Amino acid sequence: MEPFRQFIVKVNSRCNLACRYCYMYFAADEGWRRQPVTASAATLGATARRIGEHATAHRLPALSLVLHGGEPLLTDPAVLGAFVDDVRAAVPDGCAVHPAVQTNGVLLTEDRLAVLAAHGITVGLSLDGGLARHNALRVDHAGRPSWPGVLRAARLLARPAHRASWAGVLSVIDLATDPLEAYRSLLALDPPAIDFLLPHGNWTRPPPGLPAPADAPAPYADWLIAVFDDWWNADRRRVRIRLFQECVALLLGLPAATEALGLQPFTAVVVETDGSVEQVDSLKSAYEGAAATGLDVHRHPFDAALDHPGVAARQAGRAALADTCLACPLLTVCGGGHYAHRFRAENGFRNPSVYCADLTRLIRHIAAALRRVAAP
Numbered sequence: 001m002e003p004f005r006q007f008i009v010k011v012n013s014r015c016n017l018a019c020r021y022c023y024m025y026f027a028a029d030e031g032w033r034r035q036p037v038t039a040s041a042a043t044l045g046a047t048a049r050r051i052g053e054h055a056t057a058h059r060l061p062a063l064s065l066v067l068h069g070g071e072p073l074l075t076d077p078a079v080l081g082a083f084v085d086d087v088r089a090a091v092p093d094g095c096a097v098h099p100a101v102q103t104n105g106v107l108l109t110e111d112r113l114a115v116l117a118a119h120g121i122t123v124g125l126s127l128d129g130g131l132a133r134h135n136a137l138r139v140d141h142a143g144r145p146s147w148p149g150v151l152r153a154a155r156l157l158a159r160p161a162h163r164a165s166w167a168g169v170l171s172v173i174d175l176a177t178d179p180l181e182a183y184r185s186l187l188a189l190d191p192p193a194i195d196f197l198l199p200h201g202n203w204t205r206p207p208p209g210l211p212a213p214a215d216a217p218a219p220y221a222d223w224l225i226a227v228f229d230d231w232w233n234a235d236r237r238r239v240r241i242r243l244f245q246e247c248v249a250l251l252l253g254l255p256a257a258t259e260a261l262g263l264q265p266f267t268a269v270v271v272e273t274d275g276s277v278e279q280v281d282s283l284k285s286a287y288e289g290a291a292a293t294g295l296d297v298h299r300h301p302f303d304a305a306l307d308h309p310g311v312a313a314r315q316a317g318r319a320a321l322a323d324t325c326l327a328c329p330l331l332t333v334c335g336g337g338h339y340a341h342r343f344r345a346e347n348g349f350r351n352p353s354v355y356c357a358d359l360t361r362l363i364r365h366i367a368a369a370l371r372r373v374a375a376p
Contacts, residue, residue: 001301001306001307001312001315001330002265002267002315003054003057003058003060003267003302003306003309004054004063004267004268004269004302004305004306005060005062005063005267005268006063006064006065006066006267006268006269007047007051007063007064007065007066007268007269007271008066008068008077008268008269008270008271008280008281009018009039009044009047009065009066009067009068009083009270009271010035010039010068010069010070010270010272010273011038011039011044011068011069011070011072011075011079011080011083011273012037012038012039012069012070012071012072012074012075012273013035013036013037013038013069013070013272013273014037014069014070014071014074014315015069015070015071015074016061016071016106016107016140016141016193018122018139018140018141034329035272035273035274035276036274037273038074038075038275039071039075039271039274039275039361040273040300043271043273043274043275043297043298044079044083046087046275046297046298047083047087047271047275047297048083048086048087048089048090049080049090049297050297050301050302050320050327051063051065051087051090051091051302052089052090052091053090053301053302054088054301054303055090055091055092055095056091056092057301057303058302059092059313060091060095061094061095061096062095062096062097062098062173063091063095063096063097063098064082064098064100064313065087065097065099065100066099066100066101066102067080067083067084067100067101067102067121068101068102068270069098069102071103071104071106071107072101072102072103073101073103073107073108074107075116077112077116078115080101080115080119080120080121081115081119082302083116084099084119084120084121085119087099089126093251095174096175097120097121099119099122100120100121100122100123100288101121101122101123101124101126101349102124102126102129102170103125103126103153103265103299104125104126104138104146104150105121105125105126105127105146105149105152105153105154106140106146106149106150106153106282107149108123108152108153108156108157109156110148113156113157113162113165113374116165117162117164117165121165122164122165122166122167123165123166123168124167124168124170125150125153125157125166125168125169125170125191126169126171127150127154127169127170127186128171128172128174128177128182128218129171129174129177129181129182129185129186130154130182130184130185130186130187130188130189131181131182131185132145132147132151133177134174134177134182134185134376135147135150137174138150138304143359150176154189154191155187155189157191158189158190159193160221163192166191166192167192168192168193168194168195168240169186169189169191169193169194169195170195170197171186171194171195171196171197172197172199173196173198173199173220173223173224175208175209175219175220175223177304178347179223179224179226179227180226180227182227182233183226183227184230186239187238187239187357191239192223192239192240192241193240193242194239194240194241195241195243196224196227196241196243197240198260198338198341198355198358200282200285200286200288200340200341201330201341201345201354202339202340202341202342202343202344202354203286203342203344203345203351203354204286204343204345205285206354207217207220207354207355210354210355210368214368217358218357218358218361218362219246219358219359220355220358221255221358221359221360221361221362221365222361224243224358224362225362225365227241228244228362228365228369229367229369231244232244232369241302242258242262243258243261244366244374246258246260246261246335247261247362247363247366248366248370250262250332250333251333251363251366251367251370252370259280259282259338259339260337260338261333261334261335261337261359262332262333262334262335263317263318263332263335264316264317264330264335265314265315265317266280266315267315268337269302269311270291271297274292274296275296275298276292276296277293277295277296277297277300277302277304277305278291278292278293279291279292279293279308279310279311279314280340281336282339282340283310283339283340285340285343286340286343286346286349287343287345290310290343291310293305293308293310293311295308313339314339315348317335318331320336320339320349320350321335321338321350322342322350322351322352323353324352330359330360330363330364332365334353334359334360334363336352336353337352337353337354337355337356337359338355341353341354342354352369
């Protein structure tokens with residue numbers, strides 16, 4: 001088994017927004033209701049020690065530490081910084097800790113950003129486009145738009161003084177938006193990177209706008225292809241787009257680490273606010289308890305989670321795939337797609353992705369673009 005290299009720590013289990021598509025609060029699993037609102041000092045301390053223990057046992061040269069929620073900035077940034085310092089003190093010499101906070105941006109201020117930067121914590125911003133109407137589903141609990149606050153955060157991070165703190169943008173695809181308008185509006189905010197995400201869904205709970213059967217037109221591929229062509233044919237690459245870059249790398253036979261593509265073992269683990277060790281949150285879109293392991297940092301090392309059947313399946317590569325996937329010529333690039341998107345209530349996760357048609361069309365389109373570049 002591959003050791004964990006990304007530790008997603010829930011510092012807060014609640015959110016100041018109520019985004020209508022959120023897989024945490026509007027999906028099949030309502031376990032968040034039973035979690036403490038914030039992680040206690042004891043839980044954060046135990047988590048730091050367990051991360052150090054894991055890094056030492058597996059001689060990790062580096063690890064990613066993602067401060068998550070809910071909304072992590074509901075927790076005092078000084079607490080976040082102290083936790084990061086504790087993790088750095090717990091890992092062995094030579095192990096680099098790369099901390100980041102993933103935020104909706106509404107609570108980000110100059111003062112908060114200064115505290116995060118002082119501890120080397122970068123900031124990932126979640127938004128669905130660079131215009132107010134693109135973020136219509138991102139509202140607070142009273143239904144008020146989050147856009148003014150998110151725009152302030154993006155402009156703050158884009159300033160030269162704070163540029164080094166901006167990790168990039170996570171953007172969930174909305175088929176109701178024009179893809180080029182959404183992409184170019186994000187470019188106008190000048191992020192260093194964009195990660196376009198497929199909405200979480202599966203065969204039992206299909207994503208919005210996905211036609212049935214699965215071999216029908218692929219609307220998400222069409223959306224992404226429009227963006228890819230604009231990005232690929234530009235005079236210069238103004239932004240890194242992770243999905244496209246990793247698809248290109250996989251097509252060229254290079255290693256790429258992404259949850260959405262490829263056969264590399266998945267090496268992320270989650271710690272909830274009560275110290276529970278879980279698999280990644282996206283599994284909560286499948287069914288109640290899908291992410292649970294029964295372990296916690298107060299009593300168990302992270303190595304115990306490596307033996308969990310769900311974690312083993314996530315790391316099994318080809319062995320976890322459906323026969324349809326194993327026979328597919330795109331196997332090494334697609335990798336079966338995102339694990340959570342394979343779920344069907346009747347038979348679990350051994351299915352092609354619900355986005356199979358979309359992934360097939362997108363990968364073939366990018367492959368054709370590569371062949372044109374290589375052609376004499």
